[in-house]
Amino acid sequence: xxxxxxxxxxxxxxxxxxxxxxxxxxxxxxxxxxxxxxxxxxxxxxxxxxxxxxxxxxxxxxxxxxxxxxxxxxxxxxxxxxxxxxxxxxxxxxxxxxxxxxxxxxxxxxxxxxxxxxxxxxxxxxxxxxxxxxxxxxxxxxx
Amino acid sequence: xxxxxxxxxxxxxxxxxxxxxxxxxxxxxxxxxxxxxxxxxxxxxxxxxxxxxxxxxxxxxxxxxxxxxxxxxxxxxxxxxxxxxxxxxxxxxxxxxxxxxxxxxxxxxxxxxxxxxxxxxxxxxxxxxxxxxxxxxxxxxxxxxxxxxxxxxxxxxxxxxxxxxxxxxxxxxxxxxxxxxxxxxxxxxxxxxx
Numbered sequence: 226x227x228x229x230x231x232x233x234x235x236x237x238x239x240x241x242x243x244x245x246x247x248x249x250x251x252x253x254x255x256x257x258x259x260x261x262x263x264x265x266x267x268x269x270x271x272x273x274x275x276x277x278x279x280x281x282x283x284x285x286x287x288x289x290x291x292x293x294x295x296x297x298x299x300x301x302x303x304x305x306x307x308x309x310x311x312x313x314x315x316x317x318x319x320x321x322x323x324x325x326x327x328x329x330x331x332x333x334x335x336x337x338x339x340x341x342x343x344x345x346x347x348x349x350x351x352x353x354x355x356x357x358x359x360x361x362x363x364x365x366x367x368x
Numbered sequence: 369x370x371x372x373x374x375x376x377x378x379x380x381x382x383x384x385x386x387x388x389x390x391x392x393x394x395x396x397x398x399x400x401x402x403x404x405x406x407x408x409x410x411x412x413x414x415x416x417x418x419x420x421x422x423x424x425x426x427x428x429x430x431x432x433x434x435x436x437x438x439x440x441x442x443x444x445x446x447x448x449x450x451x452x453x454x455x456x457x458x459x460x461x462x463x464x465x466x467x468x469x470x471x472x473x474x475x476x477x478x479x480x481x482x483x484x485x486x487x488x489x490x491x492x493x494x495x496x497x498x499x500x501x502x503x504x505x506x507x508x509x510x511x512x513x514x515x516x517x518x519x520x521x522x523x524x525x526x527x528x529x530x531x532x533x534x535x536x537x538x539x540x541x542x543x544x545x546x547x548x549x550x551x552x553x554x555x556x557x558x559x560x561x562x
Contacts, residue, residue, distance in 0.1 A: 282447055301439035301447050302432070302522045332440045336433050342522075 227310050227323075227359045228293065229254040232331060234343055235303030237262050241346040245359055258307050261287045261295045265305055268297075282328075283321050289313075298324040306331070310362075323362050330354045399496045406497075406508060416506045424514035424529075431518020434462060451550070451558045454523050458516055459486055466515070467492045472543075482555055484548045486516070487534070491544040507531045509544045516546055526551040 232241040242258065244251045264287040284297035287307075294315060298306040306327055308320070334340060334351040409422040438461055439447075448454045459474040463486075477483030491509050499506050509531030517529040528549045533542040 299447065300436065302436055303524060328440050332436050335436055338429075342429075342432050 226312060227308055227362050229258060229307075229309040230327065230355060230359065231258045231305075231307040232346065233258075233262060233305040233307065236343075238343070239345070240304070240343075241351070241355075243352065243355060245356070254309055257290065257293060257295060257309055261297060261307050262305065264288055264295075265297050265299060269299065283324060285317065285320075296320045296324075298328070300328065300331075304331070319362065323358065326358045327355065330358065395492075395495075398492075402493055402508075402511070403496070405511075416503055420506065420510040420531075423508065423510040424517065427511040427514020427516075428518040428521075431515040431520075432522045433518075434466070434515065435519045435522050438462060438465060448523055450561065451525065451554065454520065454525055455484055455548075458519055462515075462519060477547075480549070482550045482552070484550075486546040486548070488544050488546075491531075494544060505533065507533055507544065509546065512544075513546050516548065520548070525554050527554070 226245075228246045229242070229244040231239065231243075234240050242255065244254045246254070265284060268284055268287070282298055282300060284299055287295045287297045289295070293309050293311060294313065296308045296310070296315070298308075300306070306324055308323060308327075330351055331346075333354075334346050334348050335342065337348065340346070340348070405426060406419075406423065409419055409426075413419045413422060438457075448457055455474060459471045463469065463471040471486045472489050473485075473487045475485045475487065477485060491512060493508050493511055497508050499508075513529040513531040517527060520527045520529070528551075530547050530549075532545050532547060534545050535542045
């Protein structure tokens with residue numbers, strides 16, 4: 226189950242952050258997302274031999290904690306998508322598929338002429354669409 | 369994409385083919401809208417340089433969005449990290465989506481290492497525009513220069529992009545050249561990549 230998704234700007238400024246959990250651990254999830262930014266910078270600037278290709282958008286598993294797994298995705302505009310999940314056996318294909326849909330929703334949100342690039346995404350339809358994508362994660366349905 | 373040809377009219381929405389096909393915007397509708405954009409900005413400025421800057425800013429917003437859209441749609445999960453890669457992406461993919469064809473040419477500047485040029489025999493935004501003599505070298509291609517700058521800057525390749533007219537012998541209308549001058553950091557990074 227996905228417990229948190231985030232969109233972070235190219236200057237590491239939060240553009241959108243949403244947690245999907247009953248418990249009151251939003252702050253903890255924010256911290257997890259924040260920590261993952263360093264991992265992304267490390268991945269992109271110092272790629273390892275066995276890591277995904279230097280110019281791959283899907284960054285794969287960033288790091289696991291005892292409760293969560295954090296996955297990342299970096300767009301051409303250096304905007305980072307982060308997904309925190311409690312599932313310990315997430316298929317790479319499912320994560321990729323999730324980020325593709327998430328990216329599509331983000332593209333539609335920023336294509337709005339009234340959206341100011343670099344500012345937080347306040348679109349309610351974007352929020353609703355993200356919730357739908359999160360709910361359909363791993364079930365093989367399309368949003 | 370701005371289309372020159374007529375789009376086929378369907379009386380019934382059910383007759384429309386399901387495939388997306390060529391999605392075109394009427395050229396005359398675009399020309400009218402662009403004309404309004406230029407005229408509006410003309411009322412807000414005192415000099416030509418300021419008018420070009422405003423058109424460039426309008427284009428920049430388009431470029432930033434076009435990059436995000438096309439990278440999701442066309443790039444197949446790849447980020448562009450190389451200079452020639454992003455230039456050919458603009459010259460082919462971006463141009464084709466915006467203007468329905470690949471740009472006429474992409475050349476490297478002969479005098480400076482950091483300069484590249486995209487040339488168009490007849491830039492679409494200039495098609496129905498004739499610049500008055502009192503406006504000197506004003507070029508509405510500044511809007512397209514802004515689009516190019518928007519794509520480059522948001523992809524991590526900061527550059528100064530300008531539009532210029534280049535006269536051609538034996539032709540009434542000059543060709544338009546989009547001159548791209550990259551920031552020093554871009555060339556240094558490119559050198560590191562080898």
